[in-house]
Amino acid sequence: MALTLYVDTARWRAHQQSVAEQFPGLVPVCKGNGYGFGHERLAEEAIRLGSDILAVGTTYEAARIKDWFGGDLLVLTPYRLGEEPVPLPDRAIRSVSSVEGVRGLVGARVVIEVMSSMKRHGVGEDDLVKLHSAIDDVRLEGFAIHLPLDRTDGSDAVEEVHRWMERLRAARLPLHTMFVSHLKAGELTQLRNQFPQTRFRARIGTRLWLGDHEATEYRGAVLDVTRIAKGERFGYRQNKASEDGHLVVVAGGTSHGVGLEAPKAMHGVMPRAKGVARAGLATINRNLSPFVWAGKQRWFAEPPHMQVSILFLPGDVAPPAVGDELVAHLRHTTTQYDRVVDR
Structure with missing residues (x-):
């Protein structure tokens, strides 16, 4: 006799599809214990959704999941100089949150995280000018911003992303792709209308896999x-x-x-x-x-x-x-x- 997870599979997948329709080009997130379903199961579900990219938490997770998912693998934990090397295929994309990190990944595919009001990690505004020479030696896949879940101060998520887009534009950095976290579908539409030349891609985990309780x-x-x-x-x-x-x-x-x-x-x-x-x-x-x-x-x-x-x-x-x-x-x-x- 066991502790069992029962899944209403048709309902679960219908919810996934509804999220995918609300967030075109979404990046499914599969990290930790795979949100309770396991990495292999979520890799299969991402393939079913037609995803070309899957976000994972760490390089170790990317190494485990690479044989289950054939598309790009976005590692969310930022690269740190001196970290233990983990063999990964060329389709792995590393997140970077510092200029030094960018310079340490010559030839690699990278997404550069900017510092949001989360204050967790990210490149600050003062460092944007230093990125010009650094990005010449990497394959830049885009920028990313990880936003807070709650805004008890009444601030606006769209406005925060907008400010960062203007900073990046003023620094003459490429704005072809921006990865975002914790935006609503309507907020994402606003940003797409404001910046039609940029492809906004929502990284979604909890809402995608656990949104239908x-x-x-x-x-x-x-x-x-x-x-x-x-x-x-x-x-x-x-x-x-x-x-x-x-x-x-x-x-x-x-x-x-x-x-x-x-x-x-x-x-x-x-x-x-x-x-x-x-x-x-x-x-x-x-x-x-x-x-x-x-x-x-x-x-x-x-x-x-x-x-x-x-x-x-x-x-x-x-x-x-x-x-x-x-x-x-x-x-x-x-x-x-x-x-x-x-x-």
């Missing part, structure tokens, strides 16, 4: 159900049951990513209050699991084990049977399933 579902199989009385000890730590109920052993533990949670940015009073409440409950070993039974997420009886989790169900809730499956609310980017089932 109803197309996928994780479920963990129930392995055992044990009745327990108030005061009885159980588990690795031999804690006492606080009331009568059942212990439910379900497939899915730390090796699957169960119990992992990325830090969240919280805005507003209510989300912060809920965060404080969860933290307070955790101090008394009350942690909510991702598994759902009888319409509610259920509490861990104790921290998840390597391959299974033990849940506590109070006595007034009818327990599942061995072999039933519990829906699990898990992050695709941190989950490793046992099997995938296409439906």
Whole structure:
């Protein structure tokens, strides 16, 4: 019995197609764990979409995926002088975020990232003049800008890209292609109208693969159900049951990513209050699991084990049977399933 990822394949692919239609020339992104689907699966889906290029996170990912995808491979992590060399085919394109990086890639195909309001990495405005001589020794595929997801200051994404386009134009740098991230379809249309000589290509990962939440579902199989009385000890730590109920052993533990949670940015009073409440409950070993039974997420009886989790169900809730499956609310980017089932 397993932790299973169920995929409504027709619905999932219909969503992909709708995104591709909204963003002509999009660059599918396949990085990390392949957004929960794996690199090989997403390479196949990119081919199905007719993509001529696939973006990956690192050179190591590019080396693994090159045998599954025959088009260009855009490495998103910027090149750094002195990095470990990884053999890649000529169809690999390196991202670069510094003038020194450009000069270190003589003869290579490169995309130059500019510094956005993300402040993560990128060439600054003051360095644009230095790029003239540097780009003569590389095969420039275009420029790129990675924009923030949220704009709490009310700033405008189109305006930010527009300013960079004007800077590049003023520096007399080629503007044939601009790769962008985190723009809406309407915003991309605005930019195409403003700069008709430039080909804008949207790099899209999450929205493409995970944009339709109803197309996928994780479920963990129930392995055992044990009745327990108030005061009885159980588990690795031999804690006492606080009331009568059942212990439910379900497939899915730390090796699957169960119990992992990325830090969240919280805005507003209510989300912060809920965060404080969860933290307070955790101090008394009350942690909510991702598994759902009888319409509610259920509490861990104790921290998840390597391959299974033990849940506590109070006595007034009818327990599942061995072999039933519990829906699990898990992050695709941190989950490793046992099997995938296409439906």
